[in-house]
Amino acid sequence: MAEKKPARKVAKKAAVKKPGAANGAAKKAAAPAKTKSSVDLAAVRTEIDGIDRQIEALISERARWAQQVGRAKGKLAAAVDYYRPEREAQVLRQVVDRNDGPLANEVLVRLFREIMSACLAQQEPLRIGFLGPEGTFSQQAVYKHFGHSAKALPLASVEEVFDEVAAGHADFGVVPVENSGQGTIQSTLDMFLSSPLMICGEVELRVHQYLMSRTGNIEDVERVYSHALSLAQCRSWLRQHLAGAEKQAVVSNAEAARRARNADDAAAIAGKNAGHVYGLKVIAGPIEDRPDNTTRFLVIGRELFPPSGHDRTSLLVTVQDQPGALYKVLEPLARHGVSMNRIESRPAHGRLWEYAFFIDVEGHAEEAPLSAALAEMQASGQKVRLLGAYPVAIP
């Protein structure tokens, strides 16, 4: 972030020079490469230099436009003042739609996340709270969603992430909420029962689990520590390979690794990172039962953002425990043709005989048909709270 050149020149210098010519030359030089096996390395480098010059000019021009937006919002606008998740989602979907190789979609998405992140961080970077320590899956989720120009702040608990965002010490927070194999992390959802924060986005991350121990020998393992969710993710593997060992659920995978470090007959299931931090050796892995094991994170913030064109809305509905209560809640959604992605019931915080439902539906709360259904639900006196409406995760 440090040194910044002062001059903001008009787009003149950034103008792209003869890209047509560069492309024409590209085609000419590429042809021989396919017929004979040697490539004229010098010619290729000249081509790439031309491409890089254009990319750089365009990135700089993009950064100047971003400055314009920032200026419009006020002299000292911080990144959070003009960060628009719905707009970023649209940009990334266009990147995926346009892509016809050779780079994988996820690689291009990552590069554009970084470019947007750099353009946004020109004044002051976004500060993102996450469940620490550094090196966790949560931190990976932060960088995947916000790029490396954002500032990731490791915090001690999910509760602390909510507190820091609410207090404005962090602009957004990233908290784990669901695993593809094992379902919802209830404690995260429960935070919304008492917190006024909103959901501004979601991130999906592939995760891999490893069995690790001090000795690295499976014969030594008589106890396996891990978070309950991770134990569940590896259930069949454990049944096949460590049926006799005691499984012990602990508060986090990092804690599991810490405990495994203290005894030769113990092992931990955790991400590789946690194992390395505590000097454990990998016995086996990845050992999760589903090869598509994915953790979903929520991005939490203080406001609601406009639609991106492909959104999801999260609702918190509180009902009295009486026959047909849930049915009445769902009726307007069904009638308006709103698809439901998920529903989770939870006892409401401290109120006897009241239940809370966390409901995810397709679409944005401000757009039809959902907006109409929500209006009806509210008009009929139901306790419906909008937790957030946000772009569906981009792979």
Added chain:
Amino acid sequence: MAEKKPARKVAKKAAVKKPGAANGAAKKAAAPAKTKSSVDLAAVRTEIDGIDRQIEALISERARWAQQVGRAKGKLAAAVDYYRPEREAQVLRQVVDRNDGPLANEVLVRLFREIMSACLAQQEPLRIGFLGPEGTFSQQAVYKHFGHSAKALPLASVEEVFDEVAAGHADFGVVPVENSGQGTIQSTLDMFLSSPLMICGEVELRVHQYLMSRTGNIEDVERVYSHALSLAQCRSWLRQHLAGAEKQAVVSNAEAARRARNADDAAAIAGKNAGHVYGLKVIAGPIEDRPDNTTRFLVIGRELFPPSGHDRTSLLVTVQDQPGALYKVLEPLARHGVSMNRIESRPAHGRLWEYAFFIDVEGHAEEAPLSAALAEMQASGQKVRLLGAYPVAIP
């Protein structure tokens, strides 16, 4: 890396469309933004969409050119077969030379590192061994130098990094060698006395030190653990604030944090990461005496690369301990006008009365005037080993 679209189409679809027009429009739309304080957000977004389309087409075209180079080297060429550090350094220097804002040089360098990294990793990514655990400064140095498409392999010791690279399990290694305030990490240099590996690059990284403890209160601190180098980096701060406390040097800052975790009267000096991993609270920081505190890392590999145009050469010279021995070594360098950046003497491994000198000089071993000086040194029977010739670090 996962999904890849199959078709490798010719540059046609990637051709940049009317960039001139886009830039022209950019200038038009930018003008009103400067006179009145509101910006036509929709117009700006259209501009940025046009820019993004061009950037994406150019990155894809660049990736296709990189594939050409890979193919020329053989059907199954891994990244290591066509990774050229001297070429990457040239590309990044051009990026810096061309930059006239608004993004800082270091931001653009990072984006181009990532673009090159993605283009290179299309077949199989580079595997880079480093002194683990994850989250260390060494890992930051890996990503700074190789981009996030490289695969970073955390290893237990500097020795293991050398071993894994020598055995071909890692393509390159990244090891700390020097701190701006405190000088050389002798144990790293000493590895070259017995290893045949070469130096292929250098990375410089700003580092910050924090005083951390379990309680977070400076009044409780009676002992301070840290690596000797880190203790030295914070000497004046410690003298001012903790003159009475016992300073104890341990093997790494991570180990210091681990120890501080076990006692209320102990603190550690380490990077923030290490403190978070062990649940410590920050008492103060950054506390390093020099605000430009920088650690230098070496990139080690198995071969020598060609000149990049702005290089440094590292030599290992062994001499008998006799009067004038060093003088004789330096004479050809001086006569050919070769500048010396650094010299370190070390007792040679296991040989009585022999000394080893690690010498860094300006220029590449294969280019004049250094090549001539080296030829003379070798001709005169001196034991001169070329440790590596590599691009000077790009900030």
